[in-house]
Amino acid sequence: MSDRDGYPLTEDDLLPLSLGAAVLGTGGGGNPHIGMLRVRELMRKGATTRIIPLDALPDDALVSEVGGIGAPLVGIEKFEQGEECLRAMRALEDFTGERFAAMISAEIGGANSMEPIITGLQAGLPVLDGDGMGRAFPEVQMTTYFIYGGKPSPAAIADEKGNTLVFRDVIDMYWLERFARDAAVAMGGAAGLATAPMRADFVRRVAVPDTVTQALTIGRTILDARKRRRNVVDRVIAATGATLCFTGKITDVRRELKGGFVRGEARIDGLGDWAGSEARIAIQNENLVLWVDGRPVVMVPDLIMNLELDTGEPITTEVLRYGQRVAVIAMPAHALMKTPEAMAVVGPQCFGYPELTFAPLAHAPVTA
Amino acid sequence: MSDRDGYPLTEDDLLPLSLGAAVLGTGGGGNPHIGMLRVRELMRKGATTRIIPLDALPDDALVSEVGGIGAPLVGIEKFEQGEECLRAMRALEDFTGERFAAMISAEIGGANSMEPIITGLQAGLPVLDGDGMGRAFPEVQMTTYFIYGGKPSPAAIADEKGNTLVFRDVIDMYWLERFARDAAVAMGGAAGLATAPMRADFVRRVAVPDTVTQALTIGRTILDARKRRRNVVDRVIAATGATLCFTGKITDVRRELKGGFVRGEARIDGLGDWAGSEARIAIQNENLVLWVDGRPVVMVPDLIMNLELDTGEPITTEVLRYGQRVAVIAMPAHALMKTPEAMAVVGPQCFGYPELTFAPLAHAPVTA
Numbered sequence: 001m002s003d004r005d006g007y008p009l010t011e012d013d014l015l016p017l018s019l020g021a022a023v024l025g026t027g028g029g030g031n032p033h034i035g036m037l038r039v040r041e042l043m044r045k046g047a048t049t050r051i052i053p054l055d056a057l058p059d060d061a062l063v064s065e066v067g068g069i070g071a072p073l074v075g076i077e078k079f080e081q082g083e084e085c086l087r088a089m090r091a092l093e094d095f096t097g098e099r100f101a102a103m104i105s106a107e108i109g110g111a112n113s114m115e116p117i118i119t120g121l122q123a124g125l126p127v128l129d130g131d132g133m134g135r136a137f138p139e140v141q142m143t144t145y146f147i148y149g150g151k152p153s154p155a156a157i158a159d160e161k162g163n164t165l166v167f168r169d170v171i172d173m174y175w176l177e178r179f180a181r182d183a184a185v186a187m188g189g190a191a192g193l194a195t196a197p198m199r200a201d202f203v204r205r206v207a208v209p210d211t212v213t214q215a216l217t218i219g220r221t222i223l224d225a226r227k228r229r230r231n232v233v234d235r236v237i238a239a240t241g242a243t244l245c246f247t248g249k250i251t252d253v254r255r256e257l258k259g260g261f262v263r264g265e266a267r268i269d270g271l272g273d274w275a276g277s278e279a280r281i282a283i284q285n286e287n288l289v290l291w292v293d294g295r296p297v298v299m300v301p302d303l304i305m306n307l308e309l310d311t312g313e314p315i316t317t318e319v320l321r322y323g324q325r326v327a328v329i330a331m332p333a334h335a336l337m338k339t340p341e342a343m344a345v346v347g348p349q350c351f352g353y354p355e356l357t358f359a360p361l362a363h364a365p366v367t368a
Numbered sequence: 369m370s371d372r373d374g375y376p377l378t379e380d381d382l383l384p385l386s387l388g389a390a391v392l393g394t395g396g397g398g399n400p401h402i403g404m405l406r407v408r409e410l411m412r413k414g415a416t417t418r419i420i421p422l423d424a425l426p427d428d429a430l431v432s433e434v435g436g437i438g439a440p441l442v443g444i445e446k447f448e449q450g451e452e453c454l455r456a457m458r459a460l461e462d463f464t465g466e467r468f469a470a471m472i473s474a475e476i477g478g479a480n481s482m483e484p485i486i487t488g489l490q491a492g493l494p495v496l497d498g499d500g501m502g503r504a505f506p507e508v509q510m511t512t513y514f515i516y517g518g519k520p521s522p523a524a525i526a527d528e529k530g531n532t533l534v535f536r537d538v539i540d541m542y543w544l545e546r547f548a549r550d551a552a553v554a555m556g557g558a559a560g561l562a563t564a565p566m567r568a569d570f571v572r573r574v575a576v577p578d579t580v581t582q583a584l585t586i587g588r589t590i591l592d593a594r595k596r597r598r599n600v601v602d603r604v605i606a607a608t609g610a611t612l613c614f615t616g617k618i619t620d621v622r623r624e625l626k627g628g629f630v631r632g633e634a635r636i637d638g639l640g641d642w643a644g645s646e647a648r649i650a651i652q653n654e655n656l657v658l659w660v661d662g663r664p665v666v667m668v669p670d671l672i673m674n675l676e677l678d679t680g681e682p683i684t685t686e687v688l689r690y691g692q693r694v695a696v697i698a699m700p701a702h703a704l705m706k707t708p709e710a711m712a713v714v715g716p717q718c719f720g721y722p723e724l725t726f727a728p729l730a731h732a733p734v735t736a
Contacts, residue, residue, distance in 0.1 A: 163543055166534040175531055182550045
């Protein structure tokens, strides 16, 4: 089989994929665990899918981006019925009269790593190895698809009760975010969203490549290090080229659910090399900005991740709590997320930090 | 021409229609004046429409119910672009692949008396002589169409900016209200809603009949009385069989905009026959309940209307103010609005008055 055939996703892949997606979730994106259980259930019933590279499809094949939309705090408590994204995707097929050839993720970070796989298993479609963020972000328009001209409509949203809405004409991606968010909140806080059909040649050009494989690699690294009783944080840094930015103990976490988003801040007292220093992380579902002793050190769109110091377990913002000992690591965002076009959508300004000028994290060599 | 051909709507009809619709708005439904100006503009450009009776169409002809959705306080300040309802209706035609044969109003009271006429003029379609309320009510599901089994989907909503959403599958009429209201608020507080296509035989059975003509009659009565310097309130009562329930001076008005609705209460000190008494009117966009000296006298779905004592001008809840001298008149709702099925949707319980048992206003003989 050629590279273009990709590889089948197996049950053994699910735990590493889930772990890697949680790391790339940069604290948000929702917990991929429930989605993983649904993927496993579908696989055990005989459903199969393949992870295929971005160049696997003919130019005019149609790609469907699906994902859950809501707030992480809701996502945990609200089990989805399991066919929300499939129904949203089918609504678009009915509306356009065209069929999709493959699925792709909006965000590899968190729960939306699993949603296109679930839909792929249900619909018998492969999943492209890539996504629209290379991480997680809180809003619909914050993908490379929309940043580089993807159409805001038609899109569709479905809930577990049987409601399906088609966003037939939407004037821009910010209106799509607003309509979809409002509908998701009305639907009970979580729903399945399918964005406008994209041609494969467009996706090949704008998607962040190879991120399903990257998540698998991160997850396998963590599991392997645990099995061999190696230091997990060190191994993840070695495997990914991440930068260790801070280690310490959480001293304060503020969190509030506001307009469908979790906003807040965590404070960390330094340990080890950082003894005597204090770090602060701003949260809006995801980790947005890391300050050390008042100085901004890493900021969106670069990736800021909290791993539990001893186990390397990724800590999502919703389970951050007083007393946790964490390693704060960072990874540079993909180049597609750092262009001027991208800065206008996912730069620090877009999250309410007009005083910050994006200073990119340097690419550290991957030494693993 | 047979009765089934109905009658053409002329420019001379617009002022009386607008006045009568404001009276039947029972204080709410939005001001029909702006819509009237748009109707006139379309007519002056040569557009025509007819008002046709409910039995004018073949059984399987499709009827489109369109209307503005939002809050009255917004409606006054936000001029619609003028094709919102037309675009919502066309979205349903595209979605179903079927064409509409006529328009009908959701509510004859207030601004939504004009919307189907505007769409009818734009699309070259007649308007049925009837509506779904015989008055105004604040929520989408509060029509005889939905009370008697009309489908909640597909429906469509459009704004003046170019956004159009199709509510493709909606599980019940309360979800439609929720999705449509949320979308209208997102769209800036007002939008055009087209509800699911209805067959003409269904509409003939469930619509409140002859209400366009009734609004015209009320409006002509007011204008005629003014011209002849007769007492307008007396003439309206004589022409409609309404009951005079209270006369007095407004002493207090509380109003707040909450979740897209205007809620509040007005207090009135008695004058004339009611000197020494106090009346209270509960408002949720429309006048809901009239108490006199603490006793509930008239309540939804029956119609409660404030007319200015001297001029007979209908006073909408948004312009109620201290010092106004008013006659509070009431009319019984149509029988279709008082069945057990209707009570479950538009009875006092549905507006937050569990302590009230609906006591229908007696039909007074029309003496004019």
